[in-house]
Amino acid sequence: MxxxxxxxxxxxxxxxxxxxxxxxxxxxxxxxxxxxxxxxPTMAEWERAIDFLTATGQTCTDTRQEFVLLSDVLGVSMLVETINADEHGTDSTVLGPFHMTESPVRELGADIDLVGGGEPCVVSGRVLSLDGTPLPGALLDVWQANAEGFYDVQQPEVQPAGNGRGLFTADAEGRFWFRTCVPSPYPIPTDGPVGDLLKATGRHPYRPAHIHFIASAAGHVPVTTHIFVAGSEHLDSDAVFAVKESLVQDFAETDDPSLAREFGVPNPFRHARFDLVLNPGRS
Amino acid sequence: MxxxxxxxxxxxxxxxxxxxxxxxxxxxxxxxxxxxxxxxPTMAEWERAIDFLTATGQTCTDTRQEFVLLSDVLGVSMLVETINADEHGTDSTVLGPFHMTESPVRELGADIDLVGGGEPCVVSGRVLSLDGTPLPGALLDVWQANAEGFYDVQQPEVQPAGNGRGLFTADAEGRFWFRTCVPSPYPIPTDGPVGDLLKATGRHPYRPAHIHFIASAAGHVPVTTHIFVAGSEHLDSDAVFAVKESLVQDFAETDDPSLAREFGVPNPFRHARFDLVLNPGRS
Structure with a gap:
């Protein structure tokens, strides 16, 4: 039957x-x-599942997406992302639940840490096509949590809107650079149903330190990814299963007074350098 | 990977x-x-799924359970019910989303149609153990939609609370009887995400006419079930897949002045008679 x-x-x-x-x-x-x-399942288990899904939906607000979080901690987001990823360019990883406001347009070199809360660093690199050709005018949408591990939308009374976010346009040689603070590991929100699920399964809620990127350029497949801070805690047990080794980047301690002056940061400073490679294969 | x-x-x-x-x-x-x-799934399809689940959660209120409805129209509720059903007694079927308030305690013979909206009828029968022994004091929780197809909780401004509901205690011989109106087929709520799903899949939202029961007695496995009105539209295409042939009952036109007097209804009247059989196997 x-x-x-x-x-x-x-x-x-x-x-x-x-x-x-x-x-x-x-x-x-x-x-x-x-x-x-x-x-x-027993009827009681089925009712518990209905209650859990209902609470998950009702925890969502304009600035919080608990179903994305549920998809994340069950590895579904990473699976969908991997299935849709372009195999050739920079590895992709999950979008996450905090890409929910538009990143403010900023000039190359701008500091996205509007409150100066953490260890200053510089992130720089190039956006390239698969054959190594620079992609002038490529767009980089960047977002990260502050040094305490919270996104601007989670702390509207503490952080100005747009803190930790920036929309950058690569220069004529495909280069980008900006200032920020070194991100910290942080727990995903644990005060909702997904937090209860993590507790019940004995899982910690932490993500290793990372900065989010969406890179796009005309005639190329956009890539949604992170860079992870090498040496960060929880790189081997990301609560949302999003770490790929190729995305772990050294935020190297750099002692170079003239480079520090060029970037407008105190010397020495930490500096992550990496290139984003986009595939012209699909568009 | x-x-x-x-x-x-x-x-x-x-x-x-x-x-x-x-x-x-x-x-x-x-x-x-x-x-x-x-x-x-593409990223856009995944996002659509997240939006759908979120909207389903946010459609739930104290008097509406859209996730139960989703489980119903995907046949999951009926599957769970069937897995948990006792094979020996009266067949069970889905609880449905409208068993959300306590049914008022009523005397045997009471009319649960508080507004007199439809064709009057009498429902009577016995609650029996598997071997045919009557179960005095068995409890019958009954609920149904009015003649227009709405439950009391869906029309708080039109129907008094408890309309169409009653909690009856079987008499010393396990008998029960009550008055009501003959229920009508009705659409499940279509103004939410589940309604959108039905529209997109070309499915009608109707359930055949039915009355809900939960029968329970000391030392027996309770049964959650309906009786369906024989001849009702949509018996072969219930939107929630809950029809079992054994549950279809004749609401027979009855011309019996003395029985009508006994039940306190005008003659002739419609009369559904059936027994509910509970299994002492598990308790």
Missing amino acids: TTDLTEAVVDSLKDTTDPRLRELLASLTRHLHAFVRETE | TTDLTEAVVDSLKDTTDPRLRELLASLTRHLHAFVRETE
Whole structure:
């Protein structure tokens, strides 16, 4: 009878106009029913699941996305990101739940740490096409938590809007550079249903220190990624499974007074250098 | 790599204190990842799914449970109900999303149609143990929509609280009887995300006419079920897949002046008679 029921649900989708929606829902139905048949939840467990999903939806606000967080801690976000990633350019990783406001347009060299809260550093590099050609005018959308591990949207009364964020345009040689503070590891929000899930499963909520990037350029596949700070705690147990070795970057202690002057930072300073490589393959 | 990711998530659950929770989450992770690998959603499709789940959570209120509705229209509720059903007694079916307030205690024979909106009828029968022994003092929790197809909680300004609901105690011979109106087919709520899903899949939102019951008695397994009105529209295409043939009951036109007098209804009247059979197997 239970297999009949699954096929009855799949059959009920036969008049779906969009064939892709039909494919997605038929597959979802089969996998969801297979999960239920395998685990045989009690009515109380089913009710608990309904309550959990409801609370997850009701925890979402304009500045908080608890379902993205749930997708993140179950590795679903990273799986979808990996499936959609371009294999050739810079490795991608998850978008995360905090890319929810527009990053303010900033000049190259600007400091995105508007409150001066942490250890100053410089991030610089180039945006390149797969063959090494620089991509002048490439756009870099950058966002990060402050030195205490909070994004601007999480602390509207403490941080000015746009703190830790910037939208940069690479120069004529595809170069970019900006100032910020070295990011810290931080816990994902634990005061909602996803935090309860982590507690119940004995998992810590920390992400290793990172800066988010979306790099895009005309005629190229955009890439959504992070750079992770080499040596950061939790690199081997990211709560959202987003670390790729290729994305771990040295924020090297740099003693170079003339470079410090050029960047407008005190010497010595920490400096991460890396290039973002985009694939012209799809556009 | 994607299989590694799935196993990394499963492995992260290893410190879960409750072994059942670990089993449920590990199975959920594997089936959810299998769905994603099979369908390869685009980032836009993933975002649409996040938005849909968020809207579903945010549509829930004290008197509306959109996630139960989602579980219903995907056949998950019926599957869980069937897995948990006792095979021996009266067939069970879904609880549905409208068992959310306590049914008022009523005397046997009471009319649960407080506004007199539809065709009057009598529902009567016995609560029995599997071997046919009557179960005196068995409890019957009853709820139904009014003749227009709405539950009291959906129309707080039109229907008095408790309209269509009653908590009855079977008499010394296990008998029950009450008056109501013949229920009508009705659409499940279509003004939320689940309604959008039905529209997109070309499915109608109707349920065939039915009355809900939860029957319970000391030392017996309770049963959650409906009786469906024989001849009702949509018996073969219930939006929530809950019809079982054994639950379809004749609401027979009855011409019996003395019985009508006994029940306190005008003659002729419609009369559904059926017995609820509970299993002492588990308690």
